[in-house]
Structures are given as C-alpha cells and as structure tokens.
Amino acid sequence: MAHATQVGLQDATSPIMEELITFHDHALMIIFLICFLVLYALFLTLTTKLTNTNISDAQEMETVWTILPAIILVLIALPSLRILYMTDEVNDPSLTIKSIGHQWYWTYEYTDYGGLIFNSYMLPPLFLEPGDLRLLDVDNRVVLPIETPIRMMITSQDVLHSWAVPTLGLKTDAIPGRLNQTTFTATRPGVYYGQCSEICGANHSFMPIVLELIPLKIFEMGPVFTL
Amino acid sequence: MLDVEAQEPPKGKWSTPPFDPRFPSQNQIRNCYQNFLDYHRCLKTRTRRGKSTQPCEYYFRVYHSLCPISWVESWNEQIKNGIFAGKI
Numbered sequence: 057m058a059h060a061t062q063v064g065l066q067d068a069t070s071p072i073m074e075e076l077i078t079f080h081d082h083a084l085m086i087i088f089l090i091c092f093l094v095l096y097a098l099f100l101t102l103t104t105k106l107t108n109t110n111i112s113d114a115q116e117m118e119t120v121w122t123i124l125p126a127i128i129l130v131l132i133a134l135p136s137l138r139i140l141y142m143t144d145e146v147n148d149p150s151l152t153i154k155s156i157g158h159q160w161y162w163t164y165e166y167t168d169y170g171g172l173i174f175n176s177y178m179l180p181p182l183f184l185e186p187g188d189l190r191l192l193d194v195d196n197r198v199v200l201p202i203e204t205p206i207r208m209m210i211t212s213q214d215v216l217h218s219w220a221v222p223t224l225g226l227k228t229d230a231i232p233g234r235l236n237q238t239t240f241t242a243t244r245p246g247v248y249y250g251q252c253s254e255i256c257g258a259n260h261s262f263m264p265i266v267l268e269l270i271p272l273k274i275f276e277m278g279p280v281f282t283l
Numbered sequence: 284m285l286d287v288e289a290q291e292p293p294k295g296k297w298s299t300p301p302f303d304p305r306f307p308s309q310n311q312i313r314n315c316y317q318n319f320l321d322y323h324r325c326l327k328t329r330t331r332r333g334k335s336t337q338p339c340e341y342y343f344r345v346y347h348s349l350c351p352i353s354w355v356e357s358w359n360e361q362i363k364n365g366i367f368a369g370k371i
Contacts, residue, residue, distance in 0.1 A: 168348050
C-alpha cells in the first residue's frame with residue numbers, strides 16, 4: 057500500500073510492474089533533462105549582453121532541434137510499445153477469478169474448481185480493529201497464490217467501476233455488458249491494496265480491493281474453501 | 284440435469300480455460316457466451332442422437348470458469364421460460 061506523503065510508485069509485485077517502474081524512471085529522466093535544458097536556455101536569454109537583432113537565419117540549429125526531439129520521442133516510444141505488447145502476451149493462466157463491481161462493493165467468484173462466491177465490503181470505521189487500515193481494509197480479502205499466472209475477468213453489475221491494484225501494475229475497467237480480461241503473476245507473498253478507479257457514485261472512494269497472496273502449496277490446501 | 288461429478292475437473296489438477304485463439308482480445312464476453320451456447324447445442328445434439336454427453340462437459344467447465352454466475356443463472360432462467368435469445 058502507499059504510505060503517507062508518498063510521491064513515487066509502489067514497489068513492484070509483478071514482472072510487468074517492474075518493467076513499468078524502469079520505463080517510468082527512463083521517461084522521467086528524459087523529462088528532467090529537457091526541462092533543465094530549457095530552463096538553462098531561458099536563463100541565458102534573460103542574462104545575455106548580446107544585442108544583435110539582425111540574425112535571421114540558423115539552418116543548422118533548426119535542423120538539430122527538429123531531428124533531436126524526433127529521436128528522443130522514438131527512444132521513449134520503443135520501450136513503451138515493448139511493455140504494451142508484453143502485457144498482451146499469451147501466458148497460459150492456471151487460475152481464473154471473476155471480479156464483479158457493484159455499487160459499492162466487489163463480488164469475487166472462484167469457479168474453476170467448485171464454486172466460491174463472496175462479497176468484499178470495506179470495513180466501516182466503527183468495525184476497525186487496532187492496526188487495520190482505514191478506508192482500505194475489507195471484510196473478505198481475495199486470497200490468491202504467488203508465482204502462478206492468474207487470469208482476472210472483470211465486469212460490473214450496474215455502473216462503471218475500475219479494478220486497480222497499483223503494486224501489480226493492474227487497472228482494468230469494470231464495464232456492464234463487457235467481460236474484461238487481465239492477467240498477472242505475483243512474485244512475492246503479502247497483502248496488497250487497491251481502490252476503485254472509476255467514479256461510480258456516492259461511495260466510490262469506499263470500495264477498496266485487497267489481495268492476500270500466499271504460497272501455492274498453502275493455497276492448494278484449500279483455506280479459501282473452508283469458511 | 285447432468286451428473287455433477289462429471290462436470291468437475293479431475294482431482295488434483297488446477298485447470299482453467301486455456302487461451303482460445305478465436306477470442307484474442309481483452310473483451311472475453313464472446314468467449315463466455317459462445318461456450319455457453321456450445322454446451323447447450325452439444326447437449327441437444329448428442330441427446331437427440333442418443334449418445335453420451337460426456338464430451339460436452341468441457342464447454343460447461345469453460346463457461347462456468349469464465350462467465351459471471353449471475354449471467355449464467357439469468358440465461359438458464361430464460362432457457363427454462365423459452366425466451367432465450369440465442370440459437371440452441
């Protein structure tokens with residue numbers, strides 16, 4: 057989860073998110089370089105003693121400052137497209153979970169093997185135990201195995217919602233009448249939080265998502281199925 | 284209906300619908316609906332011919348894994364009432 061005053065991205069829990077963080081660092085460095093260059097040029101312009109107003113031609117400089125930005129844009133686009141195609145790879149999932157958005161809670165269905173369906177409501181402030189996270193913790197978490205490709209099918213029963221877990225690099229809209237698929241593989245166990253990311257009414261801020269990722273051996277023992 | 288044990292996947296193996304190249308995009312609604320239709324069509328054809336409906340269980344497992352259960356229940360209700368829009 058994010059901590060207070062956090063500015064950057066959360067630590068990655070999936071290989072795609074690791075790639076996204078690296079790309080973000082790369083793009084941000086280019087942005088900083090361009091900003092610094094422009095600020096420096098502005099500073100020079102404002103403090104120069106040169107006052108010749110008859111300069112009318114600068115073909116070489118014009119060529120350079122046309123070609124160079126084009127190259128920079130290509131250098132940003134190539135890693136970006138690489139990651140975009142990486143997210144779409146066919147990766148043969150081992151488990152399918154359905155996530156259905158409602159106003160204002162999520163329903164999760166584990167129906168590969170039997171049928172487990174449950175709702176996940178945010179814990180109201182009065183029901184929080186000491187140590188629980190306000191506006192983030194839920195009554196029933198989504199328990200999943202690590203190091204397993206998982207397919208999430210996301211839809212909505214009423215209005216638009218969006219199922220997002222930043223640490224896994226996931227954000228998929230829940231659209232009524234559509235069944236959006238997203239896949240991920242978590243690399244380490246833990247409890248990971250996300251929040252509904254599409255305005256959906258009065259309690260849009262109060263329908264969080266909590267994933268509890270556990271080792272595959274423990275998941276196979278069936279704790280999920282023994283309520 | 285059909286034998287419940289026949290519809291469950293083999294024990295000890297986590298199975299989930301494989302990648303279907305007929306539906307490569309993000310919106311898998313057609314995948315879910317097509318398997319639902321295929322299951323009922325398979326049942327209808329094989330029962331009419333007096334054959335075992337065991338091969339139809341694959342379609343059942345796929346749509347059961349992919350489709351939200353509320354959709355499945357409402358479609359089954361429509362089939363029971365004779366108002367299902369799909370061609371079975």
